[in-house]
Amino acid sequence: MPYLIHDPDTPNERTHELKFGVNSIGRDKDNTVVMMHGGLSRQHAQLTIGINQATLKDLGSLNGTF
Numbered sequence: 565m566p567y568l569i570h571d572p573d574t575p576n577e578r579t580h581e582l583k584f585g586v587n588s589i590g591r592d593k594d595n596t597v598v599m600m601h602g603g604l605s606r607q608h609a610q611l612t613i614g615i616n617q618a619t620l621k622d623l624g625s626l627n628g629t630f
Contacts, residue, residue, distance in 0.1 A: 566613050567579050568597060582611065582613050583613065585613065586610055587613065590623075595607070597611075605623070605625040605627075608625045610623060
């Protein structure tokens with residue numbers, strides 16, 4: 565199963581399991597990955613997981629996605 569690690573190697577490290585297909589990231593509780601961080605938009609980005617690739621797409625957030 566694919567996963568995303570938030571703040572690796574820190575006391576705040578969190579692992580988020582991802583599904584194949586579209587995963588949403590942001591502050592809104594309806595996202596696949598919810599992160600309560602002031603630098604994130606409610607609907608910040610989409611992470612699409614395929615068999616051999618992952619694609620990250622910014623959803624027009626003010627601070628961008630990197």
